[in-house]
Amino acid sequence: MTNAASFATTPSGAKPKPFITWERFVVYAVLIVCALFFLLPLYIMIMTSFKSMAEVQSGNIFVPTLHPTFDAWSKAWDSACTGLYCEGIKVGFWNSVKITVPSTIVSIAVASVTGYSLANWPFKFSEVFFTILLLGSFIPYVVMIYPLVIITRELGIFSTLWAVILVHTIFGLPIQTLLFRNYFASLPQELFKAARVDGAGYWGIFFRIFVPMSVPIFTVSVILQVTGIWNDFLFGVIYAGPTNYPMTVQLNNIVNSSMGGKAYNVDMAATILTGIVPLTIYFVSGKYFVRGIAAGAVKG
Secondary structure, X not given: OHHHHHHHHOOOOOOOOOOOOHHHHHHXXXXXXXXXXXXXXXXXXXXXXXXXXHHHOOOOOOOOOOOOOOHHHHHHHHOOOEOOEOOOOXXXXXXXXHHHHHXXXXXXXXXXXXXXXHHHOOOOOHHHHHHHHHHHOOOOHHHHHHHHHHHHHHHOOOOOHHHHHHHHHHHHHHHHHHHHHHHHHXXXXXXXXXXXXXXXXXXXXXXXXXXXXXXXXHHHHHHHHHHHHHOOOHHHHHHOOHHHOOHHHHHHHHHHOOOOOOOHHHHHHHHHHHHHHHHHHHHHHHHHHHHHHHHHHOOO
């Protein structure tokens, strides 16, 4: 009885590790330093945007304002000068929306169908076609700038929003097709074969089976496309024309042109307004982004 009781009360298994270890301390210390490094500029931007110019000129950019005001935000949106025009950044915002929405929808729609075909309906020279697409995703954008200027000019859409939409759609197709092809190839082939046995055709399998199972990769594609198109400066300044500049180009004009004193609070407010759309998308759909990457976006 004594031996049984002592055996029952004796701890067994591995000794639990203490909560704080040197390894964990180093990891958390590095993470905290990195977080502060990235969050400090954002903190300064937000604090400055809520200050009056008198407070900004006082010199201490780290001290929060005691009298927050939205004047800088209102001016950045409605009346800030973006070069020759003083209509605020709202014009560029709506131009960016008009560019981003159709470019994202068309590129994802075409890439998803193309990736589905390459993964499940191989055709003659399909591997050659996929190799060309793969190579196209690594071609530097600057190589294609002048040829696309000629093409959009001949099409009669140069210096319009349609030119920017066309260019973003073209450059989004290779990497998006690669993502969808790899994701669809990672799905169980038994589902595809069972659907074929049941008599489902090309579009039936795509819309009834593959699309409902592919929410993560569609989310990844939306995040990549929206972020890339919304943050683009080069294509907007080349192909859009002065009256169709997207938000990033107008932000550059606000920051680099001024009448009278430099309004740093307006610059910071305009910068936050420019980045609020991709930040919102990341926060809303971040879990799907990680799931999509882990579920096949990087698989071969």
